[in-house]
Amino acid sequence: MDYSHMHPQEVKRLIRAGEITGQTSGMCNGYAQANLCILPKEYAFDFLLFCMRNPKPCPVLEVGDVGSKSFRFMASEGNVCKDFPKYRIWKNGKLADEVTDITEYWQDDFVYFLIGCSFSFESELLEAGIPVRHIEENKNVPMFNTNIELTPAGVFHGNMVVSMRPIPNHLVVKAVNVTAAMPRVHGAPVQIGNPKVIGILDISKPDYGDSVTVNEGEVPVFWACGVTPQNVVMATKPPVAITHAPGHMLITDVKNVDLKY
Numbered sequence: 587m588d589y590s591h592m593h594p595q596e597v598k599r600l601i602r603a604g605e606i607t608g609q610t611s612g613m614c615n616g617y618a619q620a621n622l623c624i625l626p627k628e629y630a631f632d633f634l635l636f637c638m639r640n641p642k643p644c645p646v647l648e649v650g651d652v653g654s655k656s657f658r659f660m661a662s663e664g665n666v667c668k669d670f671p672k673y674r675i676w677k678n679g680k681l682a683d684e685v686t687d688i689t690e691y692w693q694d695d696f697v698y699f700l701i702g703c704s705f706s707f708e709s710e711l712l713e714a715g716i717p718v719r720h721i722e723e724n725k726n727v728p729m730f731n732t733n734i735e736l737t738p739a740g741v742f743h744g745n746m747v748v749s750m751r752p753i754p755n756h757l758v759v760k761a762v763n764v765t766a767a768m769p770r771v772h773g774a775p776v777q778i779g780n781p782k783v784i785g786i787l788d789i790s791k792p793d794y795g796d797s798v799t800v801n802e803g804e805v806p807v808f809w810a811c812g813v814t815p816q817n818v819v820m821a822t823k824p825p826v827a828i829t830h831a832p833g834h835m836l837i838t839d840v841k842n843v844d845l846k847y
Contacts, residue, residue, distance in 0.1 A: 589606075590613060590615045592614055593614065595662075595663070597614055601668070601670070601671050607671045607672055607834075609833035609834055609835075610671060610705065610834060611705050611718075611721055611726065612718075612721040614837045615712075616709055616841055616843075617839065617840065617842065618647075618660070618702075618771065618838045618844075618845055619835035619836060619837050620647055620701060620703055621700070621701040621703050621812030621815070621829075621835060622673070622698065622699070622828070622836065623698070623699045623816075623827065623829050624666070624688075624697065624698045624828040624829070625696070625697060625827050626695045626697075626825075627695040627696075627697055628695075629742075629824050629827075630697040630699075631740070632740025632741050632742055633699065633740075633742055635739035636738070636739035636742040636818070639736075639737040640736045640737055640814075642772060642776065643736070643747065643772070644812070644815060645701060645702035645769065645772065645773075646699060646700070646701060647660055647700040647701060647838075647845075649697065649699055649700075650666065652695060652696075652697055653695065655667050655692065657669075660836070660838040660839065660840055661838050662839050667687060667688045667692055668687050668688075668689070670830045670834055670835065671834040671835075672684055672686055672830065673686070673688050673829065673830060673831060673834075674829045675688070676816075676819050676824075676828065677825065677826060678823050678824075678825055679819060679820045679822065688828055691828060693826070702770045702771035702812065703771055703772075704727070704765075704771060704772045705835055706768065707764065710768065710842060711751075715757070715760075716761050717753075719800075720751070720795070720796065720798050723796075723799065725795070725797075726794075726795035726833035727750070727798075727833060728749065728750045728789070728792035728796060729748065729749050729792055729793060729813050730749075730781075730786045731785070731793045732745055732747065732748055732784040732786065733745060733784055733785030734746040734748075734784055734785075736814070736818070741822050741824070743818065743822060744817050744821035744822065745814075746776070746810055746811075746814050746817075747793075747810075747813040748776060748777070748808040748810060748811050749809050749813075750792070750798075750806050750807065750808050751806075752798065752801065752807070753807045754804050755803055758778060758805055758807065761775075761807060768842070768845055770845040771842075772811070772812070775809050776809065776810050779805040781806055789806050794813055813832045816829050816832070
């Protein structure tokens with residue numbers, strides 16, 4: 587089914603009903619998507635400070651009140667426990683479970699963070715005539731761990747995760763300009779054409795998501811990725827954390843254009 591022209595509320599109702607459990611790239615063209623990190627209150631300030639110091643991979647779109655499951659700004663209705671197609675439960679930095687509803691895991695001291703997602707700029711790339719390969723191939727975007735160290739804050743530390751899209755050589759500058767105008771969803775790329783510089787040895791073997799075709803005359807372009815907090819959770823090992831599963835985002839009610847400069 588083609589979800590690209592559906593309204594976010596329609597798609598989220600299908601997600602809550604369990605009818606959509608897959609990745610969300612290409613859904614609800616024109617609307618921003620968001621990553622998720624949920625932590626106990628005692629870790630929330632340190633994590634917010636970490637995001638402020640590392641805005642490229644962790645651009646904060648919204649922070650929930652302590653114990654609140656309801657969205658305040660990025661969606662007019664909904665529930666943080668049910669509106670992502672798939673979640674990851676982390677215990678002491680280790681993946682404990684993947685679920686489609688986190689109601690039974692919810693704690694009264696939880697604070698949710700919505701973080702900008704590069705899926706948000708993909709409709710802008712397409713509108714500019716720039717191909718997005720994983721959408722063409724109906725796959726999740728390839729994502730990679732890197733050697734790019736982030737600025738620590740409190741207990742939080744770790745390395746950046748990036749997403750990769752193959753871009754035709756003659757469109758790379760246009761892709762940079764399109765995405766640079768959207769810093770709240772990661773902005774301009776962090777590396778172009780030389781993955782080994784950032785510690786990626788084989789672009790056909792992503793750490794998260796799916797491998798995609800890179801055609802002759804195309805260059806791999808890497809953007810900061812909102813899966814970074816999951817890498818940080820694994821490094822920091824808080825007793826409990828909840829994130830989205832990579833590629834399984836919240837589709838917000840906010841238009842991409844409203845996240846531009």
